[in-house]
Amino acid sequence: MIQFTDVYKRYPSRNEALSGLSFHLKEAEMAFLTGHSGAGKSTLLKLIALIERSTHGQVFVNGQNLSRLSKRKIPYYRRQIGLVFQDHNLLHDRTVFDNVALPLVIEGEDHREIGRRVRASLDKVGLLSKERSLPVALSGGEQQRVGIARAVVSRPPILLADEPTGNLDPDLSRDIMQLFEQFNQVGVTVFIATHDLELVKSMPYRQIAIANGRLTTQADL
Amino acid sequence: MKKPFSFNIRNYFLRHLQSMLFSLGRLWLQPFSSLMTIAVIGIALALPAGLFVLLQNVNTVSDQWDDASQISLFLKQDLSDKKIKRLNDDIVTWPQIGKTHYQTAEQSLTEFRELSGLGHLLDTLPDNPLPPVITLYPADENMPAEMIKDLLKKLEALPEVVQAQLDMEWLQRLRSINKLLARGITLLGLLLSLSVLLVIGNTIRLAILSRQSEIKVMKLVGATDRFIRRPFLYTGFWYGFIGGLFAWGLLLIAMSMLTAPISELASQYSSDYHLQWFTGLLLLYLPLIGLFLGILGAWLAVSRHLHAIEPT
Numbered sequence: 001m002i003q004f005t006d007v008y009k010r011y012p013s014r015n016e017a018l019s020g021l022s023f024h025l026k027e028a029e030m031a032f033l034t035g036h037s038g039a040g041k042s043t044l045l046k047l048i049a050l051i052e053r054s055t056h057g058q059v060f061v062n063g064q065n066l067s068r069l070s071k072r073k074i075p076y077y078r079r080q081i082g083l084v085f086q087d088h089n090l091l092h093d094r095t096v097f098d099n100v101a102l103p104l105v106i107e108g109e110d111h112r113e114i115g116r117r118v119r120a121s122l123d124k125v126g127l128l129s130k131e132r133s134l135p136v137a138l139s140g141g142e143q144q145r146v147g148i149a150r151a152v153v154s155r156p157p158i159l160l161a162d163e164p165t166g167n168l169d170p171d172l173s174r175d176i177m178q179l180f181e182q183f184n185q186v187g188v189t190v191f192i193a194t195h196d197l198e199l200v201k202s203m204p205y206r207q208i209a210i211a212n213g214r215l216t217t218q219a220d221l
Numbered sequence: 222m223k224k225p226f227s228f229n230i231r232n233y234f235l236r237h238l239q240s241m242l243f244s245l246g247r248l249w250l251q252p253f254s255s256l257m258t259i260a261v262i263g264i265a266l267a268l269p270a271g272l273f274v275l276l277q278n279v280n281t282v283s284d285q286w287d288d289a290s291q292i293s294l295f296l297k298q299d300l301s302d303k304k305i306k307r308l309n310d311d312i313v314t315w316p317q318i319g320k321t322h323y324q325t326a327e328q329s330l331t332e333f334r335e336l337s338g339l340g341h342l343l344d345t346l347p348d349n350p351l352p353p354v355i356t357l358y359p360a361d362e363n364m365p366a367e368m369i370k371d372l373l374k375k376l377e378a379l380p381e382v383v384q385a386q387l388d389m390e391w392l393q394r395l396r397s398i399n400k401l402l403a404r405g406i407t408l409l410g411l412l413l414s415l416s417v418l419l420v421i422g423n424t425i426r427l428a429i430l431s432r433q434s435e436i437k438v439m440k441l442v443g444a445t446d447r448f449i450r451r452p453f454l455y456t457g458f459w460y461g462f463i464g465g466l467f468a469w470g471l472l473l474i475a476m477s478m479l480t481a482p483i484s485e486l487a488s489q490y491s492s493d494y495h496l497q498w499f500t501g502l503l504l505l506y507l508p509l510i511g512l513f514l515g516i517l518g519a520w521l522a523v524s525r526h527l528h529a530i531e532p533t
Contacts, residue, residue: 075444075445075448078441078442079443089437106443106444106448108236
């Protein structure tokens with residue numbers, strides 16, 4: 001589903017962020033991306049979401065060669081990926097419902113269908129009762145669950161999360177991870193960047209660890 | 222999942238309608254700053270439009286006198302009717318002359334009595350003081366001033382003629398001045414349209430910058446440039462359209478303030494002239510011009526600034 005082949009990423013002002021990275025994430029697999037901050041986790045996720053492009057090497061996602069994807073097609077490509085961020089990236093002047101509905105509105109979905117799917121998604125993360133609230137009225141954990149509801153509402157085949165539990169206490173973190181597990185169980189490929197090794201060790205999923213832009217654990221090629 | 226074509230069309234218009242109302246709602250949320258922008262646009266549109274209306278009025282007045290270049294030939298009073306007719310027949314064969322009209326001294330007197338309202342004054346005079354007149358219409362209505370001068374000289378050299386006078390010389394001057402003013406107003410209109418464009422462009426630019434994080438999020442969840450652009454274009458649309466209506470309102474007020482004094486002035490010239498409003502047409506044109514400028518200004522701002530905002 002996600003395949004990196006000898007991928008390099010250099011920024012003009014800095015050293016190599018990623019050097020010679022190769023790994024393969026199978027369809028419907030769930031895996032963690034671990035490493036210290038600055039190890040290149042965010043850069044790696046940005047390459048998958050096409051926020052950045054690799055300097056060298058090939059990235060294949062869902063059968064598409066990302067280096068061949070034109071800028072015009074990026075929006076349509078991104079609709080296949082649900083993104084969850086550490087700082088949620090919610091729109092603060094819109095209700096929970098409108099935030100979660102955003103990907104469907106962008107796709108031009110019918111409004112009845114939008115209502116149905118947004119509520120299903122909010123129900124899944126346990127926030128159906130908060131659909132009329134503004135994000136500021138919610139706790140950090142709740143905001144993160146709104147972010148997850150938004151990421152999965154259009155049923156993307158891939159879910160990427162960048163430090164989704166970064167600001168949460170351990171109990172809340174476990175809840176969030178269980179939520180990701182549930183999506184993985186219905187066939188979604190889940191890839192989570194985190195530095196919370198405790199949490200990672202307690203769960204039976206593959207770990208792709210990087211340091212200084214290189215793999216430190218053997219990955220399937 | 223493939224959707225039927227009719228569904229897509231319906232959805233397309235629905236999305237535009239949503240976007241349109243959404244943008245209007247945004248303006249409504251900040252009534253004060255929206256109103257300021259609209260007022261600036263309105264004034265900038267009303268100024269050239271108002272001047273244009275006034276110019277149109279002056280043109281309407283001056284068009285009431287056609288044949289600006291008619292020449293009156295005042296003849297010696299003691300000439301016989303026969304001699305004058307011969308002169309008339311001679312002049313009409315000149316290539317510069319289109320047609321002529323002979324008016325006897327008696328006819329001049331009757332006309333003067335009718336038009337001037339000073340008939341009783343004439344009754345006190347022993348003789349008819351008015352000369353016979355031949356009115357000449359040049360063949361070419363827009364004859365250059367030089368040629369007219371030559372023609373006048375030639376006419377005055379005739380022994381029967383006392384004076385050859387170009388009527389309504391002032392009218393020609395007025396028309397030249399009008400042409401100049403029209404040019405000036407067009408130029409002013411263009412400059413002010415440009416300023417409307419810049420005002421809207423700048424307003425949209427600020428709107429884009431203040432929604433930077435929102436635009437990033439939308440791009441991250443797969444919004445196309447077109448989708449992100451749409452509400453900003455509609456914002457420009459509303460600014461221009463409402464600005465145009467505002468301009469129309471301003472003109473309405475200005476015109477209604479001018480109507481009474483102009484009628485008064487006209488009545489002193491024993492004319493029943495009234496200010497022409499062109500209201501219907503302006504109601505149509507001003508908002509149209511406004512919304513065109515609005516969309517264009519927004520488009521310029523959007524195409525310049527939206528690409529720069531990419532998620533990082």
